[in-house]
Amino acid sequence: MRNLWVLISKPDNIPIVGLLFLVILYTWYSLSKALKNDRQGFLDESTLSEKIQVWPNLVRVEFLGTLFVMVVLVFWSFLIDAPLEEPANPTLTPNPSKAPWYFLGLQEMLVYFDPWIAGVVLPTFIILGLMAIPYIDINEKGNGYYTFKERSWSILIFCFGFIVLWVSLIVLGTFWRGPGWYFFFPWEPWDTHRVVALTNIDLSEFFGVHTRSADYSLNPAAFIFGAVLVLGYYSLIPLYWILKKDKSGLLKKLGPIRYNVTAFLFLTMMSLPIKMVLRIGFNIKYVWVTPWFNI
Amino acid sequence: MFKIREKLQQTEVWKSIFRHNYQDTNRNRALQIVDNVFLHLHPVRISRHATNLGFTWGMGGITFLLFIVLTITGVILMFYYRPAAEYAYEDMKYLMNDVAFGPLIRNMHRWAAHAMVITVMLHMFRVFLTGSYKAPRQFNWVVGVLLLVLTLLLSFTGYLLPWDQLAIWAVTVGTNMARATPLLGHEGPFGQQLGMRIDNDVRFVLLGGTQVGPPTLLRFYVGHCIFLPLIATIFMVVHFWRIRKDGGISGPAGNGKE
Numbered sequence: 001m002r003n004l005w006v007l008i009s010k011p012d013n014i015p016i017v018g019l020l021f022l023v024i025l026y027t028w029y030s031l032s033k034a035l036k037n038d039r040q041g042f043l044d045e046s047t048l049s050e051k052i053q054v055w056p057n058l059v060r061v062e063f064l065g066t067l068f069v070m071v072v073l074v075f076w077s078f079l080i081d082a083p084l085e086e087p088a089n090p091t092l093t094p095n096p097s098k099a100p101w102y103f104l105g106l107q108e109m110l111v112y113f114d115p116w117i118a119g120v121v122l123p124t125f126i127i128l129g130l131m132a133i134p135y136i137d138i139n140e141k142g143n144g145y146y147t148f149k150e151r152s153w154s155i156l157i158f159c160f161g162f163i164v165l166w167v168s169l170i171v172l173g174t175f176w177r178g179p180g181w182y183f184f185f186p187w188e189p190w191d192t193h194r195v196v197a198l199t200n201i202d203l204s205e206f207f208g209v210h211t212r213s214a215d216y217s218l219n220p221a222a223f224i225f226g227a228v229l230v231l232g233y234y235s236l237i238p239l240y241w242i243l244k245k246d247k248s249g250l251l252k253k254l255g256p257i258r259y260n261v262t263a264f265l266f267l268t269m270m271s272l273p274i275k276m277v278l279r280i281g282f283n284i285k286y287v288w289v290t291p292w293f294n295i
Numbered sequence: 296m297f298k299i300r301e302k303l304q305q306t307e308v309w310k311s312i313f314r315h316n317y318q319d320t321n322r323n324r325a326l327q328i329v330d331n332v333f334l335h336l337h338p339v340r341i342s343r344h345a346t347n348l349g350f351t352w353g354m355g356g357i358t359f360l361l362f363i364v365l366t367i368t369g370v371i372l373m374f375y376y377r378p379a380a381e382y383a384y385e386d387m388k389y390l391m392n393d394v395a396f397g398p399l400i401r402n403m404h405r406w407a408a409h410a411m412v413i414t415v416m417l418h419m420f421r422v423f424l425t426g427s428y429k430a431p432r433q434f435n436w437v438v439g440v441l442l443l444v445l446t447l448l449l450s451f452t453g454y455l456l457p458w459d460q461l462a463i464w465a466v467t468v469g470t471n472m473a474r475a476t477p478l479l480g481h482e483g484p485f486g487q488q489l490g491m492r493i494d495n496d497v498r499f500v501l502l503g504g505t506q507v508g509p510p511t512l513l514r515f516y517v518g519h520c521i522f523l524p525l526i527a528t529i530f531m532v533v534h535f536w537r538i539r540k541d542g543g544i545s546g547p548a549g550n551g552k553e
């Protein structure tokens with residue numbers, strides 16, 4: 001239990017406790033507003049749409065808000081000192097070395113993917129994917145008010161990305177990851193000498209196909225096995241299009257470009273939880289091993 | 296209350312400060328906004344729900360406030376800080392132990408930076424949940440995503456400046472991934488085939504060396520204090536301008552003009 005307190009009360013971790021609290025609060029608050037709007041048949045926001053003068057109505061809110069934030073910030077800064085550790089020493093690596101908290105999701109992804117995917121490709125797609133949202137979500141409803149019913153899918157997918165894949169990985173990286181990036185319960189003391197004998201295998205080996213021969217050369221069968229799985233995963237995109245094109249009104253409205261972008265981004269996002277299950281549940285390291293890169 | 300105010304307004308002192316009285320009319324209220332260079336960022340009139348904290352959570356505004364706080368405290372910190380490896384840590388020690396209000400300024404800068412990352416995340420979350428990125432605000436969402444990235448980069452570059460163990464190792468972990476950039480990193484797919492080595496790939500350009508060292512400190516310092524705030528300011532100007540041009544804060548009926 002002492003360890004839990006040590007973790008929570010670290011000056012740099014206090015904001016994360018605050019973030020977790022606020023995300024839970026706002027998720028609950030906005031969903032209850034959305035469900036209320038859906039249930040009552042009129043929008044709460046519509047009852048407040050008359051025009052009012054900015055002075056004093058908005059200026060007052062801004063002034064009081066500024067006052068409140070400044071009071072909190074000054075108190076916080078009087079009570080808790082920003083950390084200053086030993087001087088930088090490039091020869092002494094701390095264990096664990098953690099990235100700043102907002103990047104812990106990326107650091108956690110390094111467990112499941114090679115650095116070129118976790119550190120470069122996925123972050124790029126996260127940024128591009130966020131930017132693409134307004135252009136691929138063609139549902140015109142739910143613009144400017146809280147609702148769940150009218151756009152349940154987009155809300156569920158966004159919340160999955162935001163809450164599960166970002167916020168909760170930050171919390172995991174801060175409180176559950178210890179020396180060697182091993183998993184520790186937050187209340188468990190950190191054992192810096194822990195070594196876990198991991199026997200990670202590739203997915204093909206799970207089915208008895210060895211990735212490499214005795215002379216370390218790549219087994220063509222394993223290569224083909226991985227290629228079929230990875231390319232097969234993404235070929236679900238055209239397959240679904242061909243099967244559903246004529247029946248689904250949504251696909252028609254999306255059109256081929258939007259559909260492909262959306263489906264690609266969605267499958268790429270889902271590759272993270274898939275890889276997490278494979279890794280944590282079955283000790284699978286790679287799905288596809290090639291001479292140039294591994295996935 | 297009103298009696299006292301009236302009495303006060305009769306006194307010579309009051310009259311010498313306020314030369315005429317302020318009549319609370321809609322015209323005067325409008326003039327308060329348009330005659331003030333800062334307030335005229337706002338429209339004169341808005342719909343009531345846009346002032347409702349239950350709708351916007353105030354998170355965009357608080358993010359902007361924190362950015363201003365960071366600019367002011369940051370300039371003060373710059374008086375005491377030299378971005379060279381042999382001085383940086385000593386300057387931090389000096390600031391924390393011997394400068395009057397030094398710790399307060401540094402703490403405010405650090406906690407406001409953390410808080411700004413949180414508020415910008417929550418702001419994005421709110422904008423998504425109210426569907427406010429839909430037409431005509433698509434482009435302002437894109438500007439917002441750039442602001443999110445800039446906020447994270449500002450925070451990350453600032454993390455290195457104390458030049459303590461926490462700083463260099465967090466930045467080492469963060470920048471190590473750049474080794475693996477496809478094509479442009481020496482450990483990334485097809486990097487070696489394209490002639491990437493540890494001393495000429497993207498990570499080298501980022502760090503100014505093969506590991507986090509004094510040139511990295513200078514690079515991050517210039518990025519943190521000049522380049523990134525400048526770019527972020529420009530995008531914030533565009534962001535606020537677009538809010539007005541897109542018809543003010545979104546709302547059920549608010550998709551028309553302000």
Ligand code: HEM
Nearest residue numbers: 351355356358359419422427435436439440442443544545
């Ligand atoms: C430095 C970062 C940012 C600042 C200072 C900022 C500031 C603001 C402010 C003051 C507003 C007015 C409404 C409100 O307070 O909620 C606003 C609205 C908006 N912001 Fe941001 N913002 C930032 C980042 C972002 C991000 C990351 C996104 C999305 C990815 C975003 C998208 C939007 C959109 C679409 C609106 C219009 C919302 C509406 O009409 O309801 N902004 N922003």
